[in-house]
Amino acid sequence: MPYRTEGEHVMSINRRQFLKLAGVTTVAGIGGTAVFNGLRDNGPEAAQSSPDPRSLKGKRWGFVVDVSKLKSGEDYQKCIDACHSVHNVPDMRSLPEDIRKRQEVKWIWKDTYEHTFPTAPEDEYQNSELKEKNFFLFCNHCAQPACVRVCPTKATFRRKDGIVMQDMHRCIGCRFCMAACPFGARSFNWRDPRPFIRPEKENREYPTRMIGVVEKCTLCTERLAKGLKPACVEVSNGAIVFGDLEDPNSEVRKIIASKYTIRRKPELGTQPGIYYVIGGVEHAG
Amino acid sequence: MYDSGKIIAGLVIFVVLVTFPFISNMGKAGAKPKPSIDTPVINQMQVKQCVEPKEFMRAEHMQLLNNWRDSVVRNGDSIYVNKAGQSFYISLQNTCMNCHSNKKKFCDECHNYMAVKPYCWTCHIEPKESML
């Protein structure tokens, strides 16, 4: 079909060209409108929100964990329960054990020295009491986090105060962060968590998560915003010390300066912010 | 035309299928939504004023919530100052639903009418509604 026949000034267009034009125009119209709407800034400006004046301010929040202060299983469980109940972390103990182990969600838990520090294992000559002791594991809130590096949507990101935060609204559930984290700190919601949150333990002031997103310890940002310390710290009886690692006068810095502390897998360069006091169990304070 | 029987039959089926939602709902128009602000907290307020004026909230509450979400989760800012200079603690569960504790008679009224199902509530805990 000729686009323009000789001698005629009428522009004829064949059916194929017309359909192509119509298709492109439709896509451009819908796409363009969508882009325009997406870019348009609507609603109140960001300048109208500000931090709570009670918030704790720091440049790099971290923990020092001194497990010599934890004597019994209950001491550990108190910290775990405090965190998990305040954040509505699901309790999956009603599931068969093999499924529970595979799908559990945990923000803080305990494990042996060997599993906490697998790249610095103790051998048969070193302090054998260390082998018996349990340590707390949580997110290390690294300064150079691998998880943040790989997240394709910035759903996990590092705040100015050093906390590696999780935006549950944005997470697409790709689990790249779980592959990247060298510390196994992250949990995924393999199923709907709601049935596993005990109604009597539910914290109605904090949301739950939903199926298909990743979650982990957030260093209790919602508590810090109100001037409170993280939940696990408060009930740990001094076993978990919270503070600003960049403040030389903070308690955490004082402990790190005076005692021998190690971090998990420091050779990987992620610069964890959780320090563990190492020593004989007899050492005081 | 060729195959006129098949074509006309096909057209009739197509028209019926496409207009079926309208035909089956004829005469069953939903009642205009009447969101209720009859809650204990609101009843105790002297001036019944939301975070922003009613007209603004009606049109833009989802945009406001999106901005709030980014303020708290991504920027760590948990205080919002509205156009009138009042401060609010940014929280869907603890601020919005504190006053609007009757989700079924408030939020759901318009949402159901518009067939909108926001999935905020899969994470944000709904208020427990006592008999009002």
Next chain:
Amino acid sequence: MLDKALTGSRRYWTWIFILLAIIGVAFLAYLRQLNEGLGITGLSRDVSWGLYIGQFTFLVGVAASAVMLVIPYYLHDFKKFGKIVILGEFLAVSAVIMCVLFIFVDMGQPIRIMNVILYPTPNSVMFWDTVVLMGYLALNLVIGWTTLGAERNGVKPPAWVKPLIYLSIPWAVSIHTVTAFLYAGIPGRHFWLTAVMAARFLASAFAGGPALLVLLALLVRKYSKFDPGYEPIQALGKIITYAMFANVFLLGLEFFTAFYSNIPGHMQPFKYLYAGINGHAKLVPLMWTSGIFALASLGLLVFPGLRKNEKILAFACVILFISLWIDKGFGLVVGGFVPNMFETVTEYWPTLPEVIITAGVWAIGLLVLTVLYKVAVAVREETA
């Protein structure tokens, strides 16, 4: 040209309906996964990626392999590939579509997939993988369709296709390099943390993809009037042989570094895959099958006397493809997660719903491939 896919023999339509049936069942399984969560798969907190991502990784390689036809034909004027370049390009289209689908079914919140576009994150390799895969899909669709359309009309393709074809060459290499980077930059998982990952990926892609292509070419010859030709298939056979040698050699290098260094973190994943740890040995039979098939296929391919026999070549391609499918589509992913970051072992094995959904994605890919090949073959038959 798409109308050519709407006419076919009884066998053609039976095949189409079988594929549609598989897709239907898989779709129901996927709805169940959407409803109940990814917990219905065999994945776990420790092994958080499995069959879906493994298949994605393997298929990116298959998609990239089209370049093994494009380079000889377009850059070096190897006219023998003239008739089958289109088969490679359409295989790439089908493979990339499968890749995208495998990512989609693996996501916890697929409804939010636009977040990857709305919040672009240049430091994330996954962002770049999305970009390059989409670009490669578009490239191959446009190039394939345009060149085929031109051939059908008996004219040369328009001039603007040439730069796109040249672009598709580095682009093909890039899609698989970027996919390798998903693994090769992850600290803490020593099975993956190797510079050789991208090289291994490319080598196995350039062996596995053309192997599949050989099998498809033989099928096309059997079931249609279009004969890709003995010579092109032999040329592919040589490419496959060299690429497979490179792949097996690189795997050997991995073994050396792991075991000569004697570093536990490096050795453990290999031990798990090929010998088992503490009685956990689910993958051992599979990995040995993969290894034996790899060596056997090389044994058949390296001797021209054997390779020139198309039946032997086809058999070698089958076991080679299976070997690489196991190694890249399964062993690679699981090996990165076992042992876990606490040096304990949580095993992984796909569940039935997971396998059904996987089969469904493969069926969609095969459907796309069938339709595209039907069009290409019909045009060939027309212009022959």
